[in-house]
Amino acid sequence: MPLTPSRTVSELRDLRELTGDEAGAQRVCWTDTWEKARAWMRDKLSELPVEIEVDEAGNQWATLPGTSGRAVLIGGHIDSVPNGGWLDGSLNILGGLEVLRRIAEGETPPVTVRLVDWADEEGARFGRSLFGSSAVAGSMRDQAELRALRDRDGILLSDALAGHGVDLDRALESRRQLESAAAYLELHIEQGPVLESLGLPLGAVLGTFGVERHRVTFRGQAAHAGSTPMAERRDALAGAAKLELEIREIAARTGGGAVCTMGGVVTKPGIVTSVVEEAACLLDQRHLEAQSLASMLAEAKAASDRFANEERIDVAWERIWSIEPILFDETLVGLCDEAIHEVAGASYRLPSGPLHDAAEVARAGVPTVMLFVQSLRGLSHTKLEDTKDEHLELAVQALDRLTARTIDWVAAGGGR
Numbered sequence: 310m311p312l313t314p315s316r317t318v319s320e321l322r323d324l325r326e327l328t329g330d331e332a333g334a335q336r337v338c339w340t341d342t343w344e345k346a347r348a349w350m351r352d353k354l355s356e357l358p359v360e361i362e363v364d365e366a367g368n369q370w371a372t373l374p375g376t377s378g379r380a381v382l383i384g385g386h387i388d389s390v391p392n393g394g395w396l397d398g399s400l401n402i403l404g405g406l407e408v409l410r411r412i413a414e415g416e417t418p419p420v421t422v423r424l425v426d427w428a429d430e431e432g433a434r435f436g437r438s439l440f441g442s443s444a445v446a447g448s449m450r451d452q453a454e455l456r457a458l459r460d461r462d463g464i465l466l467s468d469a470l471a472g473h474g475v476d477l478d479r480a481l482e483s484r485r486q487l488e489s490a491a492a493y494l495e496l497h498i499e500q501g502p503v504l505e506s507l508g509l510p511l512g513a514v515l516g517t518f519g520v521e522r523h524r525v526t527f528r529g530q531a532a533h534a535g536s537t538p539m540a541e542r543r544d545a546l547a548g549a550a551k552l553e554l555e556i557r558e559i560a561a562r563t564g565g566g567a568v569c570t571m572g573g574v575v576t577k578p579g580i581v582t583s584v585v586e587e588a589a590c591l592l593d594q595r596h597l598e599a600q601s602l603a604s605m606l607a608e609a610k611a612a613s614d615r616f617a618n619e620e621r622i623d624v625a626w627e628r629i630w631s632i633e634p635i636l637f638d639e640t641l642v643g644l645c646d647e648a649i650h651e652v653a654g655a656s657y658r659l660p661s662g663p664l665h666d667a668a669e670v671a672r673a674g675v676p677t678v679m680l681f682v683q684s685l686r687g688l689s690h691t692k693l694e695d696t697k698d699e700h701l702e703l704a705v706q707a708l709d710r711l712t713a714r715t716i717d718w719v720a721a722g723g724g725r
């Protein structure tokens with residue numbers, strides 16, 4: 310049967326009907342509703358000549374054998390956040406299903422094609438994102454912390470996993486899944502406003518942002534709000550306020566999609582009758598280039614020292630979390646551009662702010678690219694998440710064209 314993108318849209322609506330309610334999608338990983346979604350998916354896959362298996366980390370694979378065992382992977386996640394959207398993750402799964410149908414109709418492909426549904430991309434229940442893909446990529450190194458993780462009801466992650474046939478101690482054995490992987494493709498909603506603002510349905514993703522997260526604490530002296538003259542104050546909040554305005558200048562000067570956010574400031578003593586003694590700021594900086602990210606961090610540190618000096622206060626930095634930028638494969642980004650041009654006439658290259666399973670696969674050394682489709686109003690992780698039907702159909706067509714090009718590339722010796 311030829312590719313039928315409208316079928317993907319109607320299947321996405323069926324899945325929403327089956328696993329959502331008036332508050333949104335409820336396919337939280339390691340729950341009955343998630344299991345129901347996966348069983349529904351296995352049912353769809355069973356109509357195709359594919360082998361279905363669930364690996365040691367809970368990832369669900371469908372393999373369409375080709376002449377060669379080298380494999381082109383298409384990946385997504387059917388899990389959602391609570392009260393989530395209908396497209397985040399599941400678009401890639403159902404788009405990939407449609408591509409498998411088209412390929413299965415023809416002659417045996419020259420290389421193997423595999424569709425993977427990653428387990429617990431969202432980390433919604435236990436706070437640990439990218440579970441299945443990090444196990445397969447071999448970057449899961451927090452086993453001790455994972456073993457101690459509990460959900461809000463006190464249930465251990467390992468017990469929840471066991472309820473779905475997954476043994477946490479064996480999760481890393483799923484690494485064998487990448488042994489035959491030659492290339493990895495992932496279609497996803499943009500979850501941001503860039504493509505919509507440009508009036509474009511689709512974009513090729515260059516990679517995922519590197520992130521630097523710090524707690525920046527300014528310390529001054531608490532003093533009476535009435536009796537302390539302005540010139541005598543050592544006001545910690547003044548340093549924080551200056552830094553908050555400066556990070557916007559740093560992002561603007563750096564350019565290239567740089568973003569800096571002060572996500573929170575907690576002041577002490579935090580009462581209306583006292584000068585602020587301590588202001589603890591949460592700073593998040595992101596960029597696609599490691600060098601730019603490092604210089605943004607250095608500029609923010611230098612600025613904070615300057616402000617501390619001006620205000621006669623102290624400042625201390627503490628790293629909370631960081632990850633390096635992950636760049637996707639140049640050849641695949643080019644193939645993705647071509648596929649988008651073919652179906653939509655115009656393409657655009659953009660970085661991804663959020664992390665995705667694709668970042669884990671790329672980190673493991675598999676040539677990777679993502680394809681973004683426009684998100685309406687940039688909204689995601691809410692039931693308001695939406696994309697026009699016509700753009701969803703274009704996205705499935707582009708994924709199909711990208712898969713065809715990638716198969717040819719791998720068959721000709723490209724990829725890993």
Ligand SMILES: [Zn+2]
Pocket residue numbers: 386397398430497
């Ligand atoms: Zn997602």
